[in-house]
Amino acid sequence: VLRGKYNMKSGEISYxxxxxxxxxxPSKHIKAISFNSVYAVANFRDxxxxxxxxxxxxxxxxKVSDLFSLNDxxxxxxxxxxxxxxxxxxxxxxxSGELRKVLIARVLTEKPQVLIFDNPFIGLDIASRExxxxxxxxxxxxxxxxxxxxSSFADIPRCTxxxxxxxxxYIENQEEYQIxxxxxxPMNSVKIDxxxxxxxxxxxxxxxxxxDLT
Numbered sequence: 001v002l003r004g005k006y007n008m009k010s011g012e013i014s015y016x017x018x019x020x021x022x023x024x025x026p027s028k029h030i031k032a033i034s035f036n037s038v039y040a041v042a043n044f045r046d047x048x049x050x051x052x053x054x055x056x057x058x059x060x061x062x063k064v065s066d067l068f069s070l071n072d073x074x075x076x077x078x079x080x081x082x083x084x085x086x087x088x089x090x091x092x093x094x095x096s097g098e099l100r101k102v103l104i105a106r107v108l109t110e111k112p113q114v115l116i117f118d119n120p121f122i123g124l125d126i127a128s129r130e131x132x133x134x135x136x137x138x139x140x141x142x143x144x145x146x147x148x149x150x151s152s153f154a155d156i157p158r159c160t161x162x163x164x165x166x167x168x169x170y171i172e173n174q175e176e177y178q179i180x181x182x183x184x185x186p187m188n189s190v191k192i193d194x195x196x197x198x199x200x201x202x203x204x205x206x207x208x209x210x211x212d213l214t
Contacts (some may be wrong), residue, residue: 002116002147003027017113031107033100034118061092064102072109078138079105097128104135115139116147121155133158 001008004026017029065087073080082105086098094102107115121129136159139146150156156163156177163177
């Protein structure tokens, strides 16, 4: 609806976009990225998973460098940072985090004013998620407004400033938002009732080893 792809039954949307001419459509300046969008990187959705697990079948897969032109890097430092380590890789061999980087870079070449992320962290491991957390503020500094659609408070990016809670298609609440680290339970307040655990049937020295926890 925000991108103008679907019409509303009632109400109106006011855009604060820099339009070069009156015929510009919102979809030109508002882009959306979802987990399913990674298939569109090279238009090989039907064969993606099959080839992903067979690294020798790269004959029909483009390299990342094949998806971009030299003009895409002109004056775009973020695109350069995202793609430089990936240029010689085949698309089918990219991890989920690397595919997300390529997709974001491709969208950024279109110079959007608003970028909508549908569950930006889904499918990412801890390291890739942290890379995303560090990337998002750079997009904001570059003048791009970010909108995140998430299903859990735990998936709200740290750079979020405003929260709009939806329920059954309606707005339930809206407020300014700031991540509150003090809401997390401190480790010294965790109480474990060991009596509820079953008695071990065999002797063992170690049940679990955990190091460097924060």
